[in-house]
Amino acid sequence: xxxxxxxxxxxxxxxxxxxxxxxxxxxxxxxxxxxxxxxxxxxxxxxxxxxxxxxxxxxxxxxxxxxxxxxxxxxxxxxxxxxxxxxxxxxxxxxxxxxxxxxxxxxxxxxxxxxxxxxxxxxxxxxxxxxxxxxxxxxxxxxxxxxxxxxxxxxxxxxxxxxxxxxxxxxxxxxxxxxxxxxxxxxxxxxxxxxxxxxxxxxxxxxxxxxxxxxxxxxxxxxxxxxxxxxxxxxxxxxxxxxxxxxxxxxxxxxxxxxxxxx
Amino acid sequence: xxxxxxxxxxxxxxxxxxxxxxxxxxxxxxxxxxxxxxxxxxxxxxxxxxxxxxxxxxxxxxxxxxxxxxxxxxxxxxxxxxxxxxxxxxxxxxxxxxxxxxxxxxxxxxxxxxxxxxxxxxxxxxxxxxxxxxxxxxxxxxxxxxxxxxxxxxxxxxxxxxxxxxxxxxxxxxxxxxxxxxxxxxxxxxxxxxxxxxxxxxxxxxxxxxxxxxxxxxxxxxxxxxxxxxxxxxxxxxxxxxxxxxxxxxxxxxxxxxxxxxxxxxxxxxxxxxxxxxxxxxxxxxxxxxxxxxxxxxxxxxxxxxxxxxxxxxxxxxxxxxxxxxxxxxxxxxxxxxxxxxxxxxxxxxxxxxxxxxxxxxxxxxxxxxxxxxxxxxxxxxxxxxxxxxxxxxxxxxxxxxxxxxxxxxxxxxxxxxxxxxxxxxxxxxxxxxxxxxxxxxxxxxxxxxxxxxxxxxxxxxxxxxxxxxxxxxxxxxxxxxxxxxxxxxxxxxxxxxxxxxxxxxxxxxxxxxxxxxxxxxxxxxxxxxxxxxxxxxxxxxxxxxxxxxxxxxxxxxxxxxxxxxxxxxxxxxxxxxxxxxxxxxxxxxxxxxxxxxxxxxxxxxxxxxxxxxxxxxxxxxxxxxxxxxxxxxxxxxxx
Numbered sequence: 001x002x003x004x005x006x007x008x009x010x011x012x013x014x015x016x017x018x019x020x021x022x023x024x025x026x027x028x029x030x031x032x033x034x035x036x037x038x039x040x041x042x043x044x045x046x047x048x049x050x051x052x053x054x055x056x057x058x059x060x061x062x063x064x065x066x067x068x069x070x071x072x073x074x075x076x077x078x079x080x081x082x083x084x085x086x087x088x089x090x091x092x093x094x095x096x097x098x099x100x101x102x103x104x105x106x107x108x109x110x111x112x113x114x115x116x117x118x119x120x121x122x123x124x125x126x127x128x129x130x131x132x133x134x135x136x137x138x139x140x141x142x143x144x145x146x147x148x149x150x151x152x153x154x155x156x157x158x159x160x161x162x163x164x165x166x167x168x169x170x171x172x173x174x175x176x177x178x179x180x181x182x183x184x185x186x187x188x189x190x191x192x193x194x195x196x197x198x199x200x201x202x203x204x205x206x207x208x209x210x211x212x213x214x215x216x217x218x219x220x221x222x223x224x225x226x227x228x229x230x231x232x233x234x235x236x237x238x239x240x241x242x243x244x245x246x247x248x249x250x251x252x253x254x255x256x257x258x259x260x261x262x263x
Numbered sequence: 264x265x266x267x268x269x270x271x272x273x274x275x276x277x278x279x280x281x282x283x284x285x286x287x288x289x290x291x292x293x294x295x296x297x298x299x300x301x302x303x304x305x306x307x308x309x310x311x312x313x314x315x316x317x318x319x320x321x322x323x324x325x326x327x328x329x330x331x332x333x334x335x336x337x338x339x340x341x342x343x344x345x346x347x348x349x350x351x352x353x354x355x356x357x358x359x360x361x362x363x364x365x366x367x368x369x370x371x372x373x374x375x376x377x378x379x380x381x382x383x384x385x386x387x388x389x390x391x392x393x394x395x396x397x398x399x400x401x402x403x404x405x406x407x408x409x410x411x412x413x414x415x416x417x418x419x420x421x422x423x424x425x426x427x428x429x430x431x432x433x434x435x436x437x438x439x440x441x442x443x444x445x446x447x448x449x450x451x452x453x454x455x456x457x458x459x460x461x462x463x464x465x466x467x468x469x470x471x472x473x474x475x476x477x478x479x480x481x482x483x484x485x486x487x488x489x490x491x492x493x494x495x496x497x498x499x500x501x502x503x504x505x506x507x508x509x510x511x512x513x514x515x516x517x518x519x520x521x522x523x524x525x526x527x528x529x530x531x532x533x534x535x536x537x538x539x540x541x542x543x544x545x546x547x548x549x550x551x552x553x554x555x556x557x558x559x560x561x562x563x564x565x566x567x568x569x570x571x572x573x574x575x576x577x578x579x580x581x582x583x584x585x586x587x588x589x590x591x592x593x594x595x596x597x598x599x600x601x602x603x604x605x606x607x608x609x610x611x612x613x614x615x616x617x618x619x620x621x622x623x624x625x626x627x628x629x630x631x632x633x634x635x636x637x638x639x640x641x642x643x644x645x646x647x648x649x650x651x652x653x654x655x656x657x658x659x660x661x662x663x664x665x666x667x668x669x670x671x672x673x674x675x676x677x678x679x680x681x682x683x684x685x686x687x688x689x690x691x692x693x694x695x696x697x698x699x700x701x702x703x704x705x706x707x708x709x710x711x712x713x714x715x716x717x718x719x720x721x722x723x724x725x726x727x728x729x730x731x732x733x734x735x736x737x738x739x740x741x742x743x744x745x746x747x748x749x750x751x752x753x754x755x756x757x758x759x760x761x762x763x764x765x766x767x768x769x770x771x772x773x774x775x776x777x778x779x780x781x782x783x784x785x786x787x788x789x790x791x792x793x794x795x796x797x798x799x800x801x802x803x804x805x806x807x808x809x810x811x812x813x814x815x816x817x818x819x820x821x822x823x824x825x826x827x828x829x830x831x832x833x834x835x836x837x838x839x840x841x842x843x844x845x846x847x848x849x850x851x852x853x854x855x856x857x858x859x860x861x862x863x864x865x866x867x868x869x870x871x872x873x874x875x876x877x878x879x880x881x882x883x884x885x886x887x888x889x890x891x892x893x894x895x896x897x898x899x900x901x902x903x
Contacts (some may be wrong), residue, residue: 002340003393036557037396037557037559038392038396038397038399038400040397042399140321184359
């Protein structure tokens with residue numbers, strides 16, 4: 001079974017060429033590893049000459065082209081609130097190649113950027129013109145067909161958005177867990193979105209904890225109820241970085257630190 | 264440069280300061296090539312027509328192999344050869360067989376069953392690595408999964424799954440007698456009875472992967488005259504060569520190994536698996552073959568430092584002096600022995616750490632489980648035991664309230680002290696290390712602690728072997744039969760060895776060279792002929808006795824002419840041990856040593872050479888050139 005590489009002039013054509021045994025290659029930080037290890041699940045690699053690496057303001061949000069690399073995000077002033085996320089992904093070589101579009105498909109323990117996008121309620125724009133909210137996109141991503149061309153992220157202030165990547169090897173280790181928070185309200189929390197990475201097959205929201213935070217303030221008694229239920233709906237698994245038991249045990253600890261972090 | 268401080272005031276009279284390298288900056292011999300990218304590694308030898316070899320690996324911890332179907336893989340594009348266990352001439356080995364230690368227990372390729380996840384079941388040789396990987400994915404192996412055991416103490420239970428039939432009790436057999444290595448020194452149970460505190464704890468260390476940047480690999484290619492060249496990153500070139508010669512049933516003169524450069528090893532490149540595999544590929548295809556582990560294989564299949572579990576029980580007096588220490592240790596050897604049995608002997612010799620404790624007992628088990636086999640890694644056998652010991656010292660400090668550094672100083676060994684394995688400690692410097700460390704850390708030490716020295720130990724009882732309680736628990740097979748439920752050293756000793764006596768001496772292979780003879784005055788005891796029996800002449804000269812090896816078994820090569828007796832003593836102050844002289848075969852097997860009063864060497868072939876016949880070995884040398892008339896130095900065509 002030999003591997004073939006097909007190049008198409010536009011994203012739309014590349015999107016149509018993707019089938020069962022084909023993979024689209026962006027930066028290749030995940031795909032080339034599969035190629036090197038002789039992954040038997042695909043034998044065609046699809047490339048598009050048209051690559052969207054632009055990052056620009058669009059209405060209330062920031063539109064990030066799926067081909068934008070983590071280094072592109074770090075170089076963009078408009079995406080400044082996402083810099084803490086892009087900065088902790090991989091090492092410099094991975095950040096120069098790894099794309100935002102690819103990160104949406106990265107299986108645990110990768111996909112920290114997707115975790116942040118889930119908390120920020122980003123919208124995923126497909127090559128066929130469809131738009132999907134991040135949450136439904138992630139839940140259906142294993143069955144997804146077609147190509148992502150861009151994501152649109154609501155612009156938030158640095159005060160409202162918090163992100164923590166917990167890894168055991170610093171600075172380049174894969175996440176044992178990633179937590180992204182979008183907290184709206186002054187003093188009291190009017191609305192909260194909490195997303196956990198590497199706590200399930202895809203980034204997942206901790207909806208019970210979001211409910212429990214509503215109307216509370218960021219004090220130890222205020223967040224106690226949210227911490228108690230923060231693992232509800234998450235599906236952590238054992239992997240070489242940590243056991244599911246350990247992840248459940250430390251999730252409230254890390255969430256508490258992130259919530260009480262002084263800004 | 265880091266700043267190194269030399270405390271030359273310490274032990275000044277034990278040193279002549281004529282060091283040329285230590286303490287001076289020096290350039291690593293290979294660093295220039297490394298930083299300029301010119302160092303050739305094994306993988307830089309790109310032969311024309313290089314083939315790639317990949318292993319089919321077991322997805323089960325423990326399973327019987329019913330059938331291996333390679334028919335689809337064999338017809339895949341680019342596939343040159345499917346290799347299975349049938350193609351390995353001698354498919355059973357143990358690493359230390361080269362020094363006659365242990366039984367052959369490990370196949371290069373599994374055939375009847377797999378014993379750990381990732382074990383080799385077959386290989387594919389193809390034109391490209393991708394083709395080899397694709398073909399590996401098409402090999403169909405019919406497994407019958409068996410119950411597996413991954414925990415050392417579970418593996419010792421009577422009903423535990425039998426992992427390796429070569430070791431039917433899931434343990435290495437020590438000295439043909441026990442399922443564990445014993446260490447007995449004094450009487451721990453009597454000491455525990457009078458101790459003020461008993462401190463007990465368990466310590467568990469995980470396996471640790473050496474994680475070199477360059478994974479294990481080798482490239483082998485045929486040369487002329489039936490010779491094979493092998494470029495490898497092994498850490499043990501001649502070990503790998505000898506192992507390859509044995510597994511492939513090939514004279515070692517037909518193997519031309521080139522190594523010396525590895526991208527990190529740390530002990531993980533001594534197992535000699537990739538070399539025989541690559542050479543086997545070259546033999547079977549007649550082409551250059553590359554066999555290299557990828558990162559996943561390095562992590563999953565490459566042997567780590569084994570996991571260890573240690574239980575320590577200390578008997579401590581209120582003032583912090585430790586009067587007894589008992590160990591129960593479990594080494595997780597994984598599915599095969601490799602170097603683990605040796606690590607346990609090393610650990611037993613190291614116990615109880617750098618402390619003078621008058622009563623020691625240890626049972627250390629080398630356990631077979633369905634995990635990846637363990638191997639060498641930087642100080643293996645010592646590191647985990649030391650971790651446990653030093654954690655335990657802190658625990659003792661907490662229980663007794665004695666300052667942790669004071670506790671170590673109080674119990675530290677000194678020059679001249681008798682160690683539990685019956686060797687006199689020398690060049691000990693723990694006291695000075697603790698004092699300097701305390702000084703650097705600003706840790707207060709009382710005046711008498713600061714004035715302590717590691718010199719001048721060995722006074723009174725500290726230099727003597729105490730009367731030692733012994734037991735016969737844990738004989739081979741007892742545990743599996745349910746007759747030895749306890750793994751800890753015995754609570755009911757059944758024998759006593761008089762003070763100053765070792766137990767039964769285990770005689771190893773005779774030394775090959777007289778300068779390898781152990782210095783008798785470093786062995787602080789007489790070697791009793793049998794268990795607990797007094798020596799023939801219990802004179803103060805016992806330390807001058809020579810150790811003559813005991814010869815048993817029929818397959819030992821008859822003694823060759825011994826080295827000529829030493830002409831002059833090495834040093835006037837130290838009586839040189841007599842040169843090794845094999846005793847006659849008629850001598851009673853229990854005669855370890857001739858009495859010192861009779862220095863005449865026993866009759867040996869040297870005394871009466873068998874007349875005119877020149878020396879002839881009784882069986883041919885197995886690893887030399889076999890073909891008569893072939894020059895052992897023939898190296899085939901020069902490599903380009």
